[in-house]
Amino acid sequence: MRLDAADRQLIDRYQRHLPVCERPYQEMARELGLTEDEVIARLSRLQENQVLSRVGPVFEHSRAGASLLAAVAAPENQMDLVAARINRAPGVNHNYAREHAYNLWFVMTAPDEETLDERLDELEHQLQLPMLRLPMIEGYHIDLGFDIDWEALP
Amino acid sequence: MNLPATRPNHDFLIDRESMSAWGLLRLREQLEKGLPLTPRPYQTLAERTGLTEEQVMEAIHRWQHQGLIKRLGLVVRHRTLGYQANAMIVWNVPDDQVAELGQALASVPFITLCYQRPRRLPEWPYNLFCMIHGINRDRVLQQLNSLMDQHQLRDVAHAILFSNKAYLQRGGRYVSND
Numbered sequence: 112m113r114l115d116a117a118d119r120q121l122i123d124r125y126q127r128h129l130p131v132c133e134r135p136y137q138e139m140a141r142e143l144g145l146t147e148d149e150v151i152a153r154l155s156r157l158q159e160n161q162v163l164s165r166v167g168p169v170f171e172h173s174r175a176g177a178s179l180l181a182a183v184a185a186p187e188n189q190m191d192l193v194a195a196r197i198n199r200a201p202g203v204n205h206n207y208a209r210e211h212a213y214n215l216w217f218v219m220t221a222p223d224e225e226t227l228d229e230r231l232d233e234l235e236h237q238l239q240l241p242m243l244r245l246p247m248i249e250g251y252h253i254d255l256g257f258d259i260d261w262e263a264l265p
Numbered sequence: 266m267n268l269p270a271t272r273p274n275h276d277f278l279i280d281r282e283s284m285s286a287w288g289l290l291r292l293r294e295q296l297e298k299g300l301p302l303t304p305r306p307y308q309t310l311a312e313r314t315g316l317t318e319e320q321v322m323e324a325i326h327r328w329q330h331q332g333l334i335k336r337l338g339l340v341v342r343h344r345t346l347g348y349q350a351n352a353m354i355v356w357n358v359p360d361d362q363v364a365e366l367g368q369a370l371a372s373v374p375f376i377t378l379c380y381q382r383p384r385r386l387p388e389w390p391y392n393l394f395c396m397i398h399g400i401n402r403d404r405v406l407q408q409l410n411s412l413m414d415q416h417q418l419r420d421v422a423h424a425i426l427f428s429n430k431a432y433l434q435r436g437g438r439y440v441s442n443d
Contacts, residue, residue: 114346127336131322131329133305151302154339158302161345164435165299168325168334175333180382194432206433209353209426213389216353216426217433243389245382249364252371252379255343255398256336263400264347 114162117145118153119261122162126256129166173250177227178220182213182243190214193238200234202227213243284324288316292324299340343398344431350399354409355391357384357422363393369416370395375408391424402427 114122120143130138136154137147145153157163172178185193190208197206197217206217219234221227235242291314301309307325308318316324328334344351358366363381370393371379378396399405405427413419 122339122341125338126341127338129300129338131307131325131337133307133318135306136302136304147304151304155302157339158299161342164340164342166302166339167299168296168328168337169340170297171332171335174331198433203433204435206431207351207428208430208432209428211424211426215432216428243385245385245389247380247382248392249367249381250379251364251367251381252376254335255341255377256338257374257377257398259341259346260400263404265400 114157117143117149118157118162119259121150121153121157122259169256172220173247176220176222177224178218178247179227179231180216180218180245180247181231182209182216182245183238183240184213185215185238185240187214193240196238197234200230200237202230284316284320288314288320289324292316292321296325342434344434348398348400350397350402350405351428352397352399352405352409353426353428354395354397355424355426356393356395356418357390358393360392366416367393370412373412375399376412390422 121139124143125139129135132138134147136150139145140147140150143150154163154166158165183193183197194206194208194215197203197215200219202220203217204220206215208214209216219227219230221230231242231244292310295310295313300306303309305318307321310316310321311318314321325334325337329337356366367379367381370376375397376395377398378394380394381392382394384390384392397405397408399408406425409425
C-alpha cells in the first residue's frame with residue numbers, strides 16, 4: 112500500500128510519544144504542518160485501511176496481565192477451521208500460520224495466570240490437539256515500534 | 266464541543282489517590298481498544314469511564330512512568346505496509362549462554378523481538394526466539410546469514426518459521442472480556 116508523504120511523516124514521528132494533552136491531534140498537526148481535522152481524517156483512514164491496528168498505548172505485557180505463546184500442529188487440510196476456533200477463544204490476540212510441523216502460533220492473554228491456564232486447557236480440550244505452551248522467561252528486546260524502511264518497501 | 270454546557274468545577278476536590286478503581290479498570294479496557302479519534306480523545310475516554318479528562322491524562326502519565334504503558338502512538342500493521350516476510354527464528358542455545366546471546370541479538374537493528382522461552386522436550390528443543398519483520402524471504406535469509414556469521418551461530422541448532430498468513434492480529438486484551 113502506497114502512502115503519501117504526510118502519512119509517512121505521521122508514522123515516522125508518532126509511533127511513540129503521542130502527546131497527552133487536551134488536543135493531542137492539534138498538537139501533532141502543528142508539529143507536521145497539517146490541520147487537526149486532517150490528522151484525524153488521516154488516522155481514521157489509515158485505521159480503516161488496516162495500516163494501523165489502532166492509535167493508543169502498547170502495554171508492557173508482563174505487567175498488564177498474564178500471556179503466553181502457544182502452538183498446535185493442525186492437520187494441513189484443517190488449518191482454517193482450527194485457526195477459526197483459536198480466534199474465537201477468549202484472550203487470543205495474535206494467531207499466525209507458520210511453516211513448521213507446529214503450524215499455528217498464537218498468543219493468549221488473561222487477567223491472571225489462573226484464568227490463562229483455564230483458557231488454555233479449555234481450548235486444548237476443544238481442539239483435541241496437544242498444545243505447546245511457551246511462557247516468556249526473559250525478554251531481551253520487545254518493541255515493534257521500529258522505524259519503517261520506506262525505501263525498501265515494494 | 267464534547268463539554269457539557271455547564272461543568273461544575275469540583276476538580277479541586279478530587280483526591281488523586283482515590284481515583285475510582287472501577288474507573289481506572291474501565292479506562293484500561295477502553296485504552297486496549299485504542300484512543301478515540303475525536304478532537305479531545307481523553308475527554309471522550311473520560312465520558313466513557315466516569316473519570317474526568319484530567320484524571321484520564323494523569324492515569325496515562327502515571328502508567329507511562331511506571332512502565333505499564335510501553336509506548337503511546339500509532340500501532341502499525343507491518344504486513345499491510347509490505348513487510349510480507351515475518352520470520353521467527355528459534356535457537357537451541359546452552360542455558361548458560363542464552364542471556365548473553367539474547368542481549369547481543371537484541372541490539373541487531375533488523376531483529377524486532379528477542380526473548381527466552383522454555384524448551385519442551387522432546388518435541389521442542391529451542392529456547393531462544395527472535396523475530397525478523399522482513400520485506401521478502403530472500404532478504405530475510407540474507408539477514409539471517411549475516412547474523413549467523415557475526416554471532417558465531419553456524420553450529421547452533423535452529424529453525425526458521427516463516428509466517429505465511431495472519432489469522433488474527435490485535436493488541437492485548439488483558440482486562441477486557443471480548
